[in-house]
Amino acid sequence: PRPTMRVLRGPLVRFLDDPGEDDQPAPGSLSYLQDGALWLEDGRVRAVGSYQDISPQLPAGIEVVDYTGKLMMPGFIDSHVHYVQLDILASYGRQLLDWLNDYTFPEECRFAQRAHADAVAEAFLDEQLRAGTTTAQVFCSSHPQSVDAFFTAAQRRGLRMLAGKVLMDRNAPAALTDTVTSGVADSERLIADWHGKDRLGYSLTPRFAPTSTAAQLEATGAILRAAPDLHLQTHLAENAGEIAWVAELFPEERDYLGVYERYGLVGPTSTFAHGIHLDQAMRERLAGAGANIAFCPTSNLFLGSGLFDRLGCREVGLATSLASDVGGGTDLCGFATLKAAYQVGQLLGQPLTAWQGFYRLTLGNARALHLDRHIGALQPGQEADIVVLDPAATPLLARRTARIGKTANLESSSLGELLFALMMLGDDRSVFATWAGGECLHSRE
Numbered sequence: 001p002r003p004t005m006r007v008l009r010g011p012l013v014r015f016l017d018d019p020g021e022d023d024q025p026a027p028g029s030l031s032y033l034q035d036g037a038l039w040l041e042d043g044r045v046r047a048v049g050s051y052q053d054i055s056p057q058l059p060a061g062i063e064v065v066d067y068t069g070k071l072m073m074p075g076f077i078d079s080h081v082h083y084v085q086l087d088i089l090a091s092y093g094r095q096l097l098d099w100l101n102d103y104t105f106p107e108e109c110r111f112a113q114r115a116h117a118d119a120v121a122e123a124f125l126d127e128q129l130r131a132g133t134t135t136a137q138v139f140c141s142s143h144p145q146s147v148d149a150f151f152t153a154a155q156r157r158g159l160r161m162l163a164g165k166v167l168m169d170r171n172a173p174a175a176l177t178d179t180v181t182s183g184v185a186d187s188e189r190l191i192a193d194w195h196g197k198d199r200l201g202y203s204l205t206p207r208f209a210p211t212s213t214a215a216q217l218e219a220t221g222a223i224l225r226a227a228p229d230l231h232l233q234t235h236l237a238e239n240a241g242e243i244a245w246v247a248e249l250f251p252e253e254r255d256y257l258g259v260y261e262r263y264g265l266v267g268p269t270s271t272f273a274h275g276i277h278l279d280q281a282m283r284e285r286l287a288g289a290g291a292n293i294a295f296c297p298t299s300n301l302f303l304g305s306g307l308f309d310r311l312g313c314r315e316v317g318l319a320t321s322l323a324s325d326v327g328g329g330t331d332l333c334g335f336a337t338l339k340a341a342y343q344v345g346q347l348l349g350q351p352l353t354a355w356q357g358f359y360r361l362t363l364g365n366a367r368a369l370h371l372d373r374h375i376g377a378l379q380p381g382q383e384a385d386i387v388v389l390d391p392a393a394t395p396l397l398a399r400r401t402a403r404i405g406k407t408a409n410l411e412s413s414s415l416g417e418l419l420f421a422l423m424m425l426g427d428d429r430s431v432f433a434t435w436a437g438g439e440c441l442h443s444r445e
């Protein structure tokens with residue numbers, strides 16, 4: 001057998017569709033194999049099924065990696081995160097605008113130095129892989145070299161990543177601001193160098209309405225119109241002070257979302273982080289454009305921004321994704337995001353089932369980002385990004401999950417209990433291994 005061919009054997013859970021909000025997953029939305037097999041070849045899934053069905057087809061001598069007693073899933077996806085904020089995680093900072101001025105902007109100034117950007121990009125990707133995250137949509141800083149550093153590190157590891165240079169031509173320190181002309185030129189150069197190379201894609205990144213002039217937003221919309229396969233990421237309606245500031249800066253627009261609509265920034269590949277303070281009519285406008293909102297629960301709680309109404313979005317068909325928003329968020333790990341999302345949901349009377357939670361971290365986020373052709377469900381032909389969870393990673397988890405049953409012979413109801421326990425108690429210790437592009441990039445063994 002070719003050296004790039006191998007089989008991962010063990011319990012395997014993946015979503016084929018949205019499981020819905022009920023206690024039990026919608027029929028046909030979930031695939032669970034007690035003794036599953038993922039046959040990998042050249043970075044992709046060649047076949048997936050029960051080990052019994054797959055094993056007769058396997059060439060003699062193929063490497064079999066045995067994950068019996070663990071739980072395999074598609075790699076986690078983080079739809080909104082700032083790699084340049086890794087080193088200001090957990091900076092005591094009151095609310096958004098003070099936190100930006102006191103910690104975030106000074107930190108981002110360091111990314112003028114390529115060597116600093118290189119070092120942080122490597123550390124960030126190490127941490128993401130330790131947390132089971134194999135794909136993310138990433139804010140860099142306003143320095144184009146911060147994007148080169150990130151994409152270089154991601155490409156070397158064979159990861160699927162979206163990222164972009166922050167566009168910001170006002171209301172920030174001079175060391176961080178670009179101009180309409182330089183912002184366009186730098187973005188276009190980065191798109192030419194990186195977009196569509198290997199597994200990388202470019203996301204246009206106007207930081208948020210207060211830090212761009214109308215002319216910069218207009219120029220960004222023009223790039224997107226000319227190349228609709230690009231992504232776009234920004235922030236929307238996170239915080240009361242921010243919203244009041246946007247109303248002052250753009251008095252002619254009907255609301256915050258209207259600013260982005262005016263310049264053609266609201267489309268199917270657009271991700272708006274937060275979107276907490278929106279009414280149903282604004283949610284309908286976003287849904288109509290096919291955009292998605294990145295729900296960032298650890299950030300929303302840390303910065304005191306508010307409680308995100310997930311079901312209000314669902315009601316009007318507005319896609320939501322899940323995200324860490326590090327460094328406003330407090331944890332890169334998807335389990336922490338799920339735990340906080342559950343707690344926010346409890347306060348709003350809309351608790352998050354484990355089915356819905358793990359669907360969002362995997363196929364749901366892939367769909368929201370229009371990456372589900374490539375990732376999110378481990379279908380044959382798709383890219384082999386896999387997280388291997390250890391339900392007995394710590395003595396406490398081992399006690400808790402022993403109560404539920406052995407992963408090797410779970411019923412659907414106990415699988416739901418196991419996933420929920422992981423969602424509440426899991427952390428990077430529960431990530432036993434992370435595979436991306438058919439290679440093992442992190443292992444606790």
Ligand code: GUN
Binds near residue numbers: 104207208238328
């Ligand atoms: N709004 C504008 N910039 C930022 C940022 O860096 N983090 C968060 N959470 N919100 C923002």
Ligand code: ZN
Binds near residue numbers: 080082235273325328
């Ligand atoms: Zn953010």
